[in-house]
Amino acid sequence: MISAHDISFSYGETLVLSDAALVARSGETVGLIGPNGSGKTTLLRVLHGAIRPETATISLDGTPLREFSGRQLARRIAVVAQENPSEIPMTVADMVLLGRSPLQTSFQRYTAADHRAAAAALRRVGARGLADREFRSLSGGERQRVLIARALAQEADHLLLDEPTNHLDVRYQHEVLGLVRALDLTTVVVLHDLNLAARYCDRLVLLHRGKVVAAGDPGEVLTPEVLEPVYDVAVRRFVELGAVQLVFGPHPDPRSAGVVAR
Amino acid sequence: MTAVEPRTAGADPEPLDDLDHARRRRHVSMWVGGLTAALLVLLPVAVGLGPVAVAPGTVAGIVGHHLVGWPHDPTWSAAEDTIVWLVRVPRVLLGALVGAALAVGGVALQAMVRNVLADPHLLGVTSGASTGAAASILFGVGVGAGTAALTASAFIGALAATAVLFVVARQGGRITAIRLLLAGVTIGYVLSAATSFLIFASDSPEGARAVVFWLLGSLSSAQWPALVSTAPTVVAGLGVLLLMANRLDALAIGDDTARTLGVAPARLRAQALVVVALCVGAVVAVSGAIGFVGLVVPHVARLCVGGAHRRVIPVAALLGALFLLAADVVARTAFAPRELPLGIVTAVVGAPLLLLLVRRLQATP
Numbered sequence: 254m255i256s257a258h259d260i261s262f263s264y265g266e267t268l269v270l271s272d273a274a275l276v277a278r279s280g281e282t283v284g285l286i287g288p289n290g291s292g293k294t295t296l297l298r299v300l301h302g303a304i305r306p307e308t309a310t311i312s313l314d315g316t317p318l319r320e321f322s323g324r325q326l327a328r329r330i331a332v333v334a335q336e337n338p339s340e341i342p343m344t345v346a347d348m349v350l351l352g353r354s355p356l357q358t359s360f361q362r363y364t365a366a367d368h369r370a371a372a373a374a375l376r377r378v379g380a381r382g383l384a385d386r387e388f389r390s391l392s393g394g395e396r397q398r399v400l401i402a403r404a405l406a407q408e409a410d411h412l413l414l415d416e417p418t419n420h421l422d423v424r425y426q427h428e429v430l431g432l433v434r435a436l437d438l439t440t441v442v443v444l445h446d447l448n449l450a451a452r453y454c455d456r457l458v459l460l461h462r463g464k465v466v467a468a469g470d471p472g473e474v475l476t477p478e479v480l481e482p483v484y485d486v487a488v489r490r491f492v493e494l495g496a497v498q499l500v501f502g503p504h505p506d507p508r509s510a511g512v513v514a515r
Numbered sequence: 516m517t518a519v520e521p522r523t524a525g526a527d528p529e530p531l532d533d534l535d536h537a538r539r540r541r542h543v544s545m546w547v548g549g550l551t552a553a554l555l556v557l558l559p560v561a562v563g564l565g566p567v568a569v570a571p572g573t574v575a576g577i578v579g580h581h582l583v584g585w586p587h588d589p590t591w592s593a594a595e596d597t598i599v600w601l602v603r604v605p606r607v608l609l610g611a612l613v614g615a616a617l618a619v620g621g622v623a624l625q626a627m628v629r630n631v632l633a634d635p636h637l638l639g640v641t642s643g644a645s646t647g648a649a650a651s652i653l654f655g656v657g658v659g660a661g662t663a664a665l666t667a668s669a670f671i672g673a674l675a676a677t678a679v680l681f682v683v684a685r686q687g688g689r690i691t692a693i694r695l696l697l698a699g700v701t702i703g704y705v706l707s708a709a710t711s712f713l714i715f716a717s718d719s720p721e722g723a724r725a726v727v728f729w730l731l732g733s734l735s736s737a738q739w740p741a742l743v744s745t746a747p748t749v750v751a752g753l754g755v756l757l758l759m760a761n762r763l764d765a766l767a768i769g770d771d772t773a774r775t776l777g778v779a780p781a782r783l784r785a786q787a788l789v790v791v792a793l794c795v796g797a798v799v800a801v802s803g804a805i806g807f808v809g810l811v812v813p814h815v816a817r818l819c820v821g822g823a824h825r826r827v828i829p830v831a832a833l834l835g836a837l838f839l840l841a842a843d844v845v846a847r848t849a850f851a852p853r854e855l856p857l858g859i860v861t862a863v864v865g866a867p868l869l870l871l872l873v874r875r876l877q878a879t880p
Contacts, residue, residue, distance in 0.1 A: 334772070355777040368533040
């Protein structure tokens with residue numbers, strides 16, 4: 254379980270997060286949604302300790318985040334973030350094995366068991382066949398799945414994902430999120446696509462200009478009343494294929510339309 | 516390509532799949548074993564080659580005589596004994612150390628600044644050593660102690676440059692890849708200017724010539740004391756970098772990723788910088804500024820065994836040792852009895868090799 258409260262953070266003069274809060278209970282998948290620049294990625298970075306705002310109180314199963322060393326934290330929280338491939342070439346197998354590195358000391362080598370865990374993680378995301386490819390040579394979707402495999406190999410009990418469905422076609426969007434949800438992990442996932450959020454998250458946190466404007470079940474958060482002022486679009490809501498789904502259109506209010514056109 | 520497997524994938528349909536762990540290990544062992552064997556063959560051959568050729572059997576006899584006292588009675592001349600034991604053996608061993616240190620220094624540095632065009636010159640360490648060496652040659656800093664003074668002066672120059680690099684790169688907090696790169700390049704230029712100024716100020720043509728030769732690199736001053744003072748630093752440094760190998764993998768990917776894998780990027784960069792500076796400083800102080808080894812060898816090593824540092828570091832060390840040994844043999848024999856500066860040989864061999872690699876890299880998307 255991750256709980257985070259009183260999170261305020263600025264990049265220079267710009268306030269990015271203002272008193273944001275988020276709780277992900279054990280085994281739950283929490284979706285972090287909001288318009289561009291609403292502070293989703295920054296909040297995710299705060300949750301895994303990449304940014305440490307002074308006022309924030311963040312705890313992992315009741316233990317404050319700052320009491321964990323880097324390596325201890327890596328054993329508890331795995332992260333799948335947007336990542337540019339490095340100039341230094343790395344094979345997929347080595348990338349995924351790297352997920353095992355927090356579990357060992359400097360003096361240990363990767364064992365056969367580590368290799369088995371990496372192979373299982375690659376199978377899990379349907380990327381076992383990519384093991385000997387260069388990570389740089391993969392397509393966006395393949396890279397995303399390999400990064401998820403690395404996170405799985407890490408065997409942490411918390412998983413944070415930043416836009417894992419970026420670059421994926423519709424089929425893999427659903428497969429990746431279905432996979433993430435099926436994992437028995439406490440998960441926080443930043444999502445752009447509200448319909449994916451509706452289908453695969455247990456709870457949603459909606460950010461707008463650094464503030465949490467709504468939090469709760471997808472059914473409560475994903476309503477026209479909540480979303481229209483935040484996204485400045487018209488929202489219609491249906492239930493299709495077993496989940497709340499949304500359709501968007503231009504905002505009917507001409508004043509707001511003017512704002513968008515500007 | 517297979518699809519994402521459903522929930523039941525937890526049952527693991529092929530529990531024995533370990534990514535061909537054994538095959539991967541064999542592949543690496545083959546490279547390390549093969550290169551080690553090549554090095555063991557080349558070492559005595561390189562000792563025998565030179566302006567005065569010595570037969571391999573005689574080389575073995577002389578080395579055996581000095582190391583284990585067998586064969587007890589020399590069947591070779593005193594001159595051969597001197598050439599082999601006092602001149603060539605330390606020179607060849609030192610060459611191997613220099614090559615290994617420069618190559619592994621290049622590997623570590625490329626991971627630290629996340630740029631495959633980085634090499635040990637970039638740190639400013641080489642330039643610092645050059646300035647120190649120039650001060651000693653031209654103005655007799657520590658004169659009277661002979662070659663040792665030159666070496667010490669160069670080493671102190673290297674360490675001073677690293678200290679300045681540290682201060683500049685840390686300005687404004689953590690050492691990031693780009694800040695390290697910029698600080699290294701800047702300090703390199705400033706110190707080159709300092710070396711040029713020393714040459715200008717000394718007004719001694721012979722001194723200037725000596726500095727230029729030093730800058731081009733040579734193992735001609737290599738003797739047992741130089742080897743004894745360099746070897747422990749280099750061997751320990753390579754060992755420490757090997758222990759950092761998996762963390763260097765994470766660092767090479769990116770600071771954010773490194774952090775999520777439990778690696779503190781700024782701290783690791785600082786630690787690796789100290790180790791690399793000590794190793795490179797120690798070898799540059801005795802051999803002069805030898806270029807291209809630290810740039811070319813890491814690329815070749817990655818082509819052999821992939822990018823993971825636990826494999827690249829040992830393979831690069833062996834390849835670097837082989838490369839420099841071979842280059843030194845060419846330097847000694849090509850224009851015998853005159854000796855070609857090593858830097859010329861490494862550049863002539865290294866540059867086309869690098870161009871070839873760049874073409875290959877572009878061919879594969």
